[in-house]
Amino acid sequence: MNQDLIALLTCPVCHSELHWTIHECNGERVEEAEAHCNDCSADYPVHEGIGVFLTSDLPRHDLWEEAGGGLTAYLHEHPQIEQKLLESSLEELSPADQFFLAMVLEERGNYGQARTVADLARAGMYTKEYQDCFKSQIDYVTNRVSIQDGPIIDLASGRCYLVEQLAQELSRPIVATDFSPRILRRDRRFFQFLGLADRVSLLAFDARCTPFNDGAVKTMTTNLGLANIEEPGRLLDELRRVISGELSAIMFFFPDDDVANRAAAEKLGISAFMFRNSTLRLFDEAGFDVELKNVCSGRALPTPTSDLLEGAGIDALPVAETELEWCTLVAR
Numbered sequence: 001m002n003q004d005l006i007a008l009l010t011c012p013v014c015h016s017e018l019h020w021t022i023h024e025c026n027g028e029r030v031e032e033a034e035a036h037c038n039d040c041s042a043d044y045p046v047h048e049g050i051g052v053f054l055t056s057d058l059p060r061h062d063l064w065e066e067a068g069g070g071l072t073a074y075l076h077e078h079p080q081i082e083q084k085l086l087e088s089s090l091e092e093l094s095p096a097d098q099f100f101l102a103m104v105l106e107e108r109g110n111y112g113q114a115r116t117v118a119d120l121a122r123a124g125m126y127t128k129e130y131q132d133c134f135k136s137q138i139d140y141v142t143n144r145v146s147i148q149d150g151p152i153i154d155l156a157s158g159r160c161y162l163v164e165q166l167a168q169e170l171s172r173p174i175v176a177t178d179f180s181p182r183i184l185r186r187d188r189r190f191f192q193f194l195g196l197a198d199r200v201s202l203l204a205f206d207a208r209c210t211p212f213n214d215g216a217v218k219t220m221t222t223n224l225g226l227a228n229i230e231e232p233g234r235l236l237d238e239l240r241r242v243i244s245g246e247l248s249a250i251m252f253f254f255p256d257d258d259v260a261n262r263a264a265a266e267k268l269g270i271s272a273f274m275f276r277n278s279t280l281r282l283f284d285e286a287g288f289d290v291e292l293k294n295v296c297s298g299r300a301l302p303t304p305t306s307d308l309l310e311g312a313g314i315d316a317l318p319v320a321e322t323e324l325e326w327c328t329l330v331a332r
C-alpha cells in the first residue's frame with residue numbers, strides 16, 4: 001500500500017487514531033508494517049504490501065476462498081480432470097471450463113495465457129448485449145473519475161476488472177479493496193505481471209466496517225460490488241460516514257416483475273440492490289442524493305455450467321433469461 005494512505009486510515013472498530021510501526025518499505029510503498037489502536041488494542045498488519053483491516057465481529061462469506069480453495073482441492077483429488085483441462089484444445093472446452101482453466105493457469109502464475117483464456121471464456125459466457133453494457137459502464141466511470149483528483153477507493157474489487165482499466169488509463173492513485181485476502185493476493189500478483197503494481201494499493205476490509213476517517217473518501221467506485229455485500233442498510237450508513245465526495249457504482253437491475261430471478265436473489269439474500277426501486281429507497285434512507293447515469297439495457301442469460309467439474313457454475317444470477325437495466329449510480 002502507498003504510504004500516503006496512512007493519513008486517511010483509522011481503526012475500523014472504534015475510529016481512533018492508529019499508531020504505525022513500519023518494518024519494510026519499497027520506495028513509496030509500505031510492504032510490512034503494523035498499525036495499533038491504543039483505544040481498543042486491535043492490531044492491523046500490512047503483509048506483502050496488503051493492509052489487512054478485517055475485524056473479528058463480522059462473519060465473512062468469502063466465496064473466493066471457497067471457490068479457489070475448492071477448485072484446487074477438487075483438482076488435487078481428480079488429477080485426470082486437471083489434465084483434461086490443461087491438455088484439451090480451447091475449442092473443445094465449454095466457456096465455463098475455459099474460465100476454470102484460466103483460474104488454474106493463474107494459480108500456476110501463467111497470467112498471460114490465463115488472460116487470453118479468460119477473455120475467450122467471457123465471450124462465450126455472456127450475451128453480446130451484456131458485454132456491451134458492461135464495457136459502456138466501465139468506460140463511463142473511467143471518464144467520470146478522470147476529471148477528479150486524489151486517490152480512488154474501489155469497493156469490493158474482486159478480480160479488479162474496473163481497477164485494471166482505471167490503473168491503465170489514469171494517473172491517480174488507486175486503492176483496490178475486498179474482504180477476501182485471497183483475491184487481493186491474486187490481484188497483487190496480477191498487477192505485478194501487468195507492471196502496474198506501483199499504481200494500485202491493496203486493502204482488505206469489510207465494506208460495512210471500513211478503516212477510513214470520517215469524510216476521508218472523495219472518490220469511491222465499485223463495479224457490481226454493492227449487490228454482493230450483506231446488510232445493505234449498514235453498508236450505506238458506513239459509506240455515508242466516509243464519503244465526502246462521490247460514489248460511482250456500476251449496477252444492473254432486474255425488471256420488477258422478474259419472478260424467477262427475484263426469488264433466486266431473495267434466496268441468496270442479495271436482492272436489495274438487484275432492483276431499481278429498493279436501491280433508490282435504501283440510498284435515500286441513508287441520506288444520499290442519487291442519479292442514475294449512462295442507463296442502457298440488454299438481454300442476459302444464465303451463465304453456462306462446467307462439463308468437466310460436476311456441473312460447477314459461474315454466476316449465481318440470472319437463473320432465467322431476462323432484460324437487465326445497467327447504469328452507473330452516482331451518489332453524493
Ligand SMILES: C[S@@+](CC[C@H](N)C(=O)[O-])C[C@H]1O[C@@H](n2cnc3c(N)ncnc32)[C@H](O)[C@@H]1O
Pocket residue numbers: 062063064155156157158159160161162163177178179180183205206207208222223224225228229230
Ligand atoms: C462480483 S465481485 C465484484 C467485481 C469486481 N468489482 C470487478 O470489477 O472485478 C463482488 C466482490 O464483493 C466482495 N465482497 C462481498 N462482500 C463483501 C464485503 N462485505 N466487504 C467487502 N467486499 C465484499 C467479494 O469478495 C467479491 O470479490
